[in-house]
Amino acid sequence: xxxxxxxTSVQAGNxxxxxxxxxxxxxxxxxxxxxxxxxxxxPESDFFSFPKLRWTVCHIRxxxxxxxxxxxxxxxxxxxxxxxxxIDAVTFKPMGGxxxxxxxxxxxxxxxxxxxxxxxxxxxxxxxxxxxDEMGKHAAMSMTKSITGLLAEILVVEGRxxxxxxxSSIIPELKDSAFxxxxxxxxxxxxxxxxxxxxxxxxxxxxxxxxxAASPLPKPRGYEGxxxxxxxxxxxxQDGVHGEAFGYRTINTDALGWIISRxxxxxxxxxxxxxxxxxxxxxxxxxxTVDAKGTPFAGGGLSAGLRDLGRLGLLMLNCGKINxxxxxxxxxxxxxxxxxxxxxxxxxxxxxxxxxxxRSMWWLFHNNHGAFAARGVHGQTIYVDPTxxxxxxxxxxxxxxxxxxxxxxxxxxxQAVAKYLMKE
Amino acid sequence: xxxxxxxTSVQAGNxxxxxxxxxxxxxxxxxxxxxxxxxxxxPESDFFSFPKLRWTVCHIRxxxxxxxxxxxxxxxxxxxxxxxxxIDAVTFKPMGGxxxxxxxxxxxxxxxxxxxxxxxxxxxxxxxxxxxDEMGKHAAMSMTKSITGLLAEILVVEGRxxxxxxxSSIIPELKDSAFxxxxxxxxxxxxxxxxxxxxxxxxxxxxxxxxxAASPLPKPRGYEGxxxxxxxxxxxxQDGVHGEAFGYRTINTDALGWIISRxxxxxxxxxxxxxxxxxxxxxxxxxxTVDAKGTPFAGGGLSAGLRDLGRLGLLMLNCGKINxxxxxxxxxxxxxxxxxxxxxxxxxxxxxxxxxxxRSMWWLFHNNHGAFAARGVHGQTIYVDPTxxxxxxxxxxxxxxxxxxxxxxxxxxxQAVAKYLMKE
Numbered sequence: 001x002x003x004x005x006x007x008t009s010v011q012a013g014n015x016x017x018x019x020x021x022x023x024x025x026x027x028x029x030x031x032x033x034x035x036x037x038x039x040x041x042x043p044e045s046d047f048f049s050f051p052k053l054r055w056t057v058c059h060i061r062x063x064x065x066x067x068x069x070x071x072x073x074x075x076x077x078x079x080x081x082x083x084x085x086x087i088d089a090v091t092f093k094p095m096g097g098x099x100x101x102x103x104x105x106x107x108x109x110x111x112x113x114x115x116x117x118x119x120x121x122x123x124x125x126x127x128x129x130x131x132x133d134e135m136g137k138h139a140a141m142s143m144t145k146s147i148t149g150l151l152a153e154i155l156v157v158e159g160r161x162x163x164x165x166x167x168s169s170i171i172p173e174l175k176d177s178a179f180x181x182x183x184x185x186x187x188x189x190x191x192x193x194x195x196x197x198x199x200x201x202x203x204x205x206x207x208x209x210x211x212x213a214a215s216p217l218p219k220p221r222g223y224e225g226x227x228x229x230x231x232x233x234x235x236x237x238q239d240g241v242h243g244e245a246f247g248y249r250t251i252n253t254d255a256l257g258w259i260i261s262r263x264x265x266x267x268x269x270x271x272x273x274x275x276x277x278x279x280x281x282x283x284x285x286x287x288x289t290v291d292a293k294g295t296p297f298a299g300g301g302l303s304a305g306l307r308d309l310g311r312l313g314l315l316m317l318n319c320g321k322i323n324x325x326x327x328x329x330x331x332x333x334x335x336x337x338x339x340x341x342x343x344x345x346x347x348x349x350x351x352x353x354x355x356x357x358x359r360s361m362w363w364l365f366h367n368n369h370g371a372f373a374a375r376g377v378h379g380q381t382i383y384v385d386p387t388x389x390x391x392x393x394x395x396x397x398x399x400x401x402x403x404x405x406x407x408x409x410x411x412x413x414x415q416a417v418a419k420y421l422m423k424e
Numbered sequence: 425x426x427x428x429x430x431x432t433s434v435q436a437g438n439x440x441x442x443x444x445x446x447x448x449x450x451x452x453x454x455x456x457x458x459x460x461x462x463x464x465x466x467p468e469s470d471f472f473s474f475p476k477l478r479w480t481v482c483h484i485r486x487x488x489x490x491x492x493x494x495x496x497x498x499x500x501x502x503x504x505x506x507x508x509x510x511i512d513a514v515t516f517k518p519m520g521g522x523x524x525x526x527x528x529x530x531x532x533x534x535x536x537x538x539x540x541x542x543x544x545x546x547x548x549x550x551x552x553x554x555x556x557d558e559m560g561k562h563a564a565m566s567m568t569k570s571i572t573g574l575l576a577e578i579l580v581v582e583g584r585x586x587x588x589x590x591x592s593s594i595i596p597e598l599k600d601s602a603f604x605x606x607x608x609x610x611x612x613x614x615x616x617x618x619x620x621x622x623x624x625x626x627x628x629x630x631x632x633x634x635x636x637a638a639s640p641l642p643k644p645r646g647y648e649g650x651x652x653x654x655x656x657x658x659x660x661x662q663d664g665v666h667g668e669a670f671g672y673r674t675i676n677t678d679a680l681g682w683i684i685s686r687x688x689x690x691x692x693x694x695x696x697x698x699x700x701x702x703x704x705x706x707x708x709x710x711x712x713t714v715d716a717k718g719t720p721f722a723g724g725g726l727s728a729g730l731r732d733l734g735r736l737g738l739l740m741l742n743c744g745k746i747n748x749x750x751x752x753x754x755x756x757x758x759x760x761x762x763x764x765x766x767x768x769x770x771x772x773x774x775x776x777x778x779x780x781x782x783r784s785m786w787w788l789f790h791n792n793h794g795a796f797a798a799r800g801v802h803g804q805t806i807y808v809d810p811t812x813x814x815x816x817x818x819x820x821x822x823x824x825x826x827x828x829x830x831x832x833x834x835x836x837x838x839q840a841v842a843k844y845l846m847k848e
Contacts, residue, residue: 029718032685033654041716042642061711062489062718070559073707075499135494217641218466230457261456283497285709287485292465294453294486 015399016051018108023055023131042217053378054397057113057139058131060303061287065216067269067296069277069286069304077281077323079307084124084421087117092416095352095408106413110379110406113138114306114395118314119388119421128306130397137284137303138395141376144288144302145253147312149361151271152188152256153335154328161263163188170259173230178238179255186242187259188360189340190252193240198249209235210251216292228291229254229298245347246340246358250299253361257298268296280311280322300376306393313382313391316372337372337386339364352407365411369418377401381410388418439823440475442532447479447555466641474823477802481537481563481821482555484727485711489640491693491720493701493710493728501705501747503731508548508845511541516840519776519832530837534803534830537562538730538819542738543812543845552730554821561708561727562819565800568712568726569677571736573785575695576612576680577759578752585687587612594683597654602662603679610666611683612784613764614676617664622673633659634675640716652715653678653722669771670764670782674723677785681722692720704735704746724800730817737806737815740796761796761810763788776831789835793842801825805834812842 015021028040040047040055040063047056047063056063088104107115113132117125132138140147155161161170167187168180182192197205212225213232219225226232233255257268264271269288277286286308289301315322319330340359350356357364365371369387374380379396381403392414398406439445452464464471464479464487471480471487480487512528531539537556541549556562564571579585591611592604606616621629636649637656643649650656657679681692688695693712701710710732713725739746743754764783774780781788789795793811798804803820805827816838822830 032682032691033652033717033719039717041718059718061485062491062714065486065488066490067486068561073500073559076497135497228457258456267456290486293457293463294465294483295457 018111018129021051021054021111021399022129023051023058026051026055028052028055029059050397050399054111054113055131057378057395057397058136060139060289065290065294066287066301066303067267067290067294068273069269069288069302070273071282071285071308072273072278074278076283078283079118079310080122081126082122082124083126084119087125087417087420090413090416090420092412095412098408101409101413103413103417106409109409110394110396111398112379112394112396114393116306116310116391116393117417117421118310118391121314121389123307123310124421126306132306132395134305134307135284137286137305139376139380140300140302140304140309140374140395141378141380142250142300143309143374143376143380143382144298144300145250145361145376146363146374146382147272147276147302148253148257148260148268148298149188150316150332150336151268151275152184152260153332153360154275155260155263156184157329157331157335161259167255167259170262171255173234174255174258177234178236179233181238182242184256184259187252187256189246189344190248190358190361191243191246191341191344192249192252193238193242193244194247194249194251195237195239196249196251206236214291214297216290218292228293229295230258230293233258243341244344246345248348248358253299254297256361257296260298267294268298272302276312276315276327277308279325279327280308280315282308282311284308306395309382309393310391313384313393316382317384317386317389317391336360336362337364337370339366342366350404352404352411367415369415371414371418375403377403379403379406379410383414385414385418388422390418390421392417442535442553445475445478445535445823446553447475447482450475450479452476452479453483474821478535478537478821479555481802481819482560484563484713485561489714489718490711490725490727491691491714491718492697493693493712493726494697495706495709495732496697496702498702500707502707503542503734504546505550506546506548507550508543511549511841511844514837514840514844516836519836522832525833525837527837527841530833533833534818534820535822536803536818536820538817540730540734540815540817541841541845542734542815545738545813547731547734548845550730556730556819558729558731559708561710561729563800563804564724564726564728564733564798564819565802565804566674566724567733567798567800567804567806568722568724569674569785569800570787570798570806571696571700571726572677572681572684572692572722573612573783574740574756574760575692575699576608576684577756577784578699579684579687580608581753581755581759585683591679591683594686595679597658598679598682601658602660603657605662606666608680608683611676611680613670613768614672614782614785615667615670615765615768616673616676617662617666617668618671618673618675619661619663620673620675630660638715638721640714642716652717653719654682654717657682667765668768670769672772672782677723678721680785681720684722691718692722696726700736700739700751701732703749703751704732704739706732706735708732730819733806733817734815737808737817740806741808741810741813741815760784760786761788761794763790766790774828776828776835791839793839795838795842799827801827803827803830803834807838809838809842812846814842814845816841 163185284305286304288296340357587609708729710728712720764781
C-alpha cells in the first residue's frame with residue numbers, strides 16, 4: 001500500500017523544484033498512448049516516486065481499486081467567499097532559522113497542490129496548483145487517520161464504543177497479537193507497544209510484509225503471507241509496555257478501523273459517508289483505497305476535494321456543527337482538544353512538534369491558540385486554529401515524505417496568517 | 425477485462441432465480457472480515473461468475489482501477505415524477521411463445537437490478553432491486569459502446585471527424601492492422617472484417633489475448649504480449665472484406681475510442697464528462713474501468729446511476745436537448761436513427777432482432793415506433809421509443825451474458841408498456 005512506501009520517494013541530491021516538477025509541465029500520461037517515458041503505472045515503487053508522485057496524488061483511483069465515500073445525491077452547500085489578497089504578502093520566519101519568507105513563497109517551497117484558508121466561516125484564500133483543480137481529488141494520506149479517529153471518538157461519546165476495554169474484547173481475532181492486550185484508547189492515541197519496524201532500508205522490516213498484505217492486487221503465486229489488513233494485524237507482536245510512549249504506526253489506525261467496523265457493522269467508507277460526508281454540504285464524493293478483500297485503508301486511503309476537507313475543518317472548528325446542523329456532540333471535540341499524553345509524545349522526539357500530543361489520531365500543538373491538525377506525508381494538513389477561528393487545508397506533493405521537512409516553512413506560516421487575520 | 429469473460433458466467437443446469445440469487449440475501453462481502461465463502465475478489469473468472477456477478481455489477485470500482493466521469497460540482501436537475509401504478513399489471517406475450525406475463529413478473533424473470541420508465545419527460549416508473557439503489561452505480565457493460573458511438577457521431581456532425589476516411593489516416597499505428605484499411609464509418613457501424621474469435625471454449629481464441637492485454641493488473645513476469653487496448657488493436661488482422669457484414673466485436677469500439685482521443689486530444693472519460701455528463705443535470709459521477717496504462721475501456725467500461733442513464737435516454741429522445749439546453753446538433757440523432765446497413769446486419773443472424781440494424785454503436789429495431797437502444801450483456805439497456813415518447817433504462821444481472829435470452833421477455837414488454845402509456 002502506497003503509504004508504506006512513501007519514504008522510498010526520497011531522492012538523492014536536489015530534487016526538481018515545484019515549478020520544474022509541475023506534473024502538467026512534465027506531461028505525465030498525456031498522448032494516446034502516452035510515450036513510454038511519460039507513463040505512470042503500477043508498481044507503486046514507480047508511481048509513488050518523485051516527481052511522478054506529483055501526478056499520482058490526484059489519480060490514485062486510476063491505479064488501484066477504491067471504494068466510494070458518497071456525498072449523497074442532494075445539493076451541496078456552497079462555501080462563502082471573501083478573498084483577502086493581503087495574505088500573499090504575510091511574512092514569517094521559518095523554524096530553525098533561515099531568512100524570512102512570504103506566504104506566497106511558502107506555497108511553492110512546499111510543493112503545494114491546493115491551499116484553502118477559511119476565516120470566520122468564509123474562504124479568504126484558495127489556490128490550486130500542479131495536478132489539482134476545484135473538481136479534482138487529492139490523496140489525503142495520513143489525514144485519513146484523523147477521520148478514522150474522529151469516527152471512533154464519536155462512537156465513544158455516543159456510548160457505542162468503550163475506549164477503556166481491551167481490544168481483544170471487541171476483536172477476539174486480535175487476542176494473541178499486540179493489539180489484544182491494548183486498550184481501545186491506547187490504539188486511538190497510538191501508545192501501543194508494537195514490535196513493528198518501518199526501517200525502509202531493511203528488506204526484512206515489517207513494513208514490507210504489511211505492504212504485501214495490504215496490496216489490493218492479487219497475491220503472487222506461492223504467496224503464503226497474510227492477505228489484507230485484518231490478517232496482517234493478527235501477526236503483530238508486542239514489544240514493551242502499552243501506554244508508555246507514543247509510537248506513530250499506521251497499523252494502529254487499521255486496527256481502529258477494524259474495531260469501528262465490528263462495533264457499527266459498517267465499513268469505514270460507508271460509515272464516513274453516513275455520519276460525515278453526506279451531511280456537511282459536501283461538494284464531491286470522496287473515495288478510499290481498499291485491500292484485496294475490499295477493506296478500506298483506515299490508515300491512509302482517503303482521496304477528497306480540497307473544499308470538502310475545508311468543510312471537515314469547519315466541522316471540527318465549530319465542535320460538530322456545520323450549516324446550522326449538529327453532526328456530533330461537542331464533547332467529541334472537547335475530548336480531542338484536551339489532547340493526549342504529552343510525556344508519552346515527547347519520547348517520540350518530534351523536533352518540529354515539541355510540547356505537542358496526539359489524541360484520537362489528531363495532532364495537538366498545545367500552542368496559545370489551541371491549534372490542532374490532521375497531517376499526512378508529503379505535506380497534507382488540515383490545520384485548525386480555534387482562537388483565530390481559522391482553518392487551513394493544504395494538499396501537497398513534497399518530494400520527501402516526512403513532514404519534519406515541511407513544518408519549518410508551514411507551521412510558522414500558519415501562525416503568521418492567523419495573526420494577520422485576527423488583526424483585521 | 426471483465427466484459428470479455430462475461431460468457432464464462434453461464435452455469436450448467438438451472439441457476440438460482442432472481443430472489444434466490446439476490447446479493448443481499450446471499451450476504452456477499454458482509455462481515456469484518458467476510459467469511460471466505462462470502463468474499464468476492466480478483467480474479468475476474470470468479471468475481472464475474474453467477475451469482476457473484478449480481479453483487480459485482482454494482483461494485484466494479486472496488487475490484488479494479490477506474491477513471492472518473494465527472495458530473496462537475498454544480499447542482500443536479502431533478503427528474504420530474506408522476507408514478508403510474510398501472511404499469512405493473514401491463515401484460516405481454518413473450519417472443520417465441522410462452523404464456524402471457526405481467527410487466528412486474530418480467531422484472532424478476534430478467535434479474536432486474538434497476539428499472540426506470542420515463543414518459544413525456546416524467547418518470548412514471550422506478551424500482552431498485554438486488555445490489556442497486558438510488559445512490560448506487562451499475563456496470564453499463566456494452567451500453568458504453570453506444571455512448572462512445574454517440575461521441576463519435578457528434579464529432580462527425582461537427583466536422584471534427586471524417587467518417588469516410590481510412591482509420592490509418594488518423595491512427596498511423598493501425599496501418600498494418602485490420603483497422604487501418606477500414607473507414608471510420610465501418611468501425612462505427614461494426615462492419616469491419618476482423619480475424620477475431622470470441623469462442624470462449626477455445627483457449628487460443630483472440631478474446632483471451634485481448635483480455636490479458638486489457639487487464640489493468642500488472643502483467644505477470646515473462647509476459648510478452650500486448651499491454652493495453654492500443655497495443656492489442658495493432659495486432660488484429662483482417663479476415664474478409666470490410667463493409668459487407670455486421671460483426672459485433674468490442675474491439676471496434678476500442679479502436680473508435682482511440683480515434684476519438686486522437687482527434688480531440690482527450691481521453692474518453694474526460695470527453696464524456698465535458699460533452700455530456702457535466703451538462704445534463706446529472707445526479708452522480710460515473711466512472712470507467714481502465715487498462716494498465718490508464719486508457720478507459722471504450723467498449724464496456726462505464727458504471728453509472730440508473731437515473732443518469734435515464735437522462736442520457738431523454739437526451740437521445742429529444743435529439744440533443746435536455747433541461748432546455750442543446751448539447752449537440754439534432755443531425756446527430758437523425759444520422760443514428762436513419763440506421764445502418766440492414767443487409768449487413770441480417771448476416772449476423774440475431775434471432776430476436778430481425779429487421780434491425782446497428783448505427784454508430786446503437787441498435788435500431790426499425791419497428792413502427794422507430795425504437796432504438798443501447799444494449800449490454802446480462803440485460804443492460806437504454807430503450808428509446810420516439811413514437812411513445814418513452815425511455816426505459818434497465819440494469820440487470822441475468823445469469824447468462826447474451827441478450828438473446830433476455831429479449832423474449834424484455835422487448836415485447838417494452839412495446840406493451842409503450843402502447844399502455846400512449847393510450848392514457
